[in-house]
């Protein structure tokens with residue numbers, strides 16, 4: 001992302017620190033990470049689409065009236081991904097952008113149902129993401145892992161298909177570590193997805209549903225109770241329930257906080273009203289993430305800058321935030337130790353300048 005996107009209230013020195021800080025990204029969507037260049041290129045290839053071909057016009061197109069409007073626009077971009085080569089290119093370019101921001105490890109949320117139902121062969125889909133993952137690690141040094149999410153509003157057919165793709169030994173990609181649930185929450189109760197999460201967990205996957213992004217704290221409780229969530233995507237409304245905050249803190253169930261996303265989808269009115277401070281105050285493990293960065297006019301660096309301002313963090317505080325993400329990631333222990341060591345060395349060197 002360009003300089004103008006970095007939170008304007010962040011001191012220049014802290015901005016530079018954030019830019020070089022080794023980071024982990026735990027909540028970022030595959031299609032939602034398509035850069036304006038990729039989106040406009042794909043839109044030009046498919047003139048039947050209403051997505052603008054001019055990257056400049058995308059900023060307007062990516063201005064959302066509410067969460068439902070965001071999902072409508074999101075699906076118009078999903079419609080542009082039509083071939084395994086589109087999938088490979090998108091994945092590889094997402095990794096390039098993450099590497100540019102010093103992201104060493106990322107768990108990318110992918111919705112395979114949306115691609116297979118649009119006619120992409122399932123085997124070719126898996127090969128495309130795996131091919132991009134391996135190339136990205138070799139060329140950029142960024143380790144990618146996958147979270148396959150159910151688009152909840154598409155119903156149990158989508159849940160069945162996602163669970164099948166995630167657990168079939170002949171298809172399941174090597175990089176897959178977790179199972180999620182995305183899309184609108186209103187009218188999409190979490191408990192109905194319990195059997196699919198049970199299957200995924202039995203197959204060794206971690207549970208990371210979205211919850212409490214656009215509905216109340218009861219949705220977060222449902223995600224914990226029925227889906228055995230190990231981390232929560234967003235969890236914004238948890239701030240309304242002190243018992244829930246205490247439970248999250250006690251069990252070290254981290255929140256994948258995405259501040260700018262919540263403003264862009266109008267789930268929260270302003271950044272100053274974001275409950276991230278309440279989370280931190282209650283001792284909940286907070287991780288900072290970008291969700292759908294180009295669609296929300298942000299990137300991970302900007303989200304760290306926003307967090308620094310809202311939480312009043314200096315360099316050490318930011319390094320702790322980056323280490324939180326590494327600790328609650330699904331990377332192996334050796335990988336975690338390596339990245340945390342890199343964060344510590346970088347911070348010590350920066351502060352000793």
Ligand SMILES: O=C(O)c1cccc(C(=O)CC[C@H]2O[C@@H](n3cnc4c(=O)[nH]cnc43)[C@H](O)[C@@H]2O)c1
Nearest residue numbers: 029032111114149151153154182183184210291292
């Ligand atoms: O693909 C389809 O045909 C389809 C049919 C009905 C409903 C859906 C969806 O609801 C897809 C939702 C899609 O949104 C992704 N996403 C991206 N950012 C967020 C977010 O902040 N909160 C929730 N979901 C998000 C999610 O991964 C799904 O792929 C699809």
Ligand SMILES: [Zn+2]
Nearest residue numbers: 027210233291
């Ligand atoms: Zn999300």
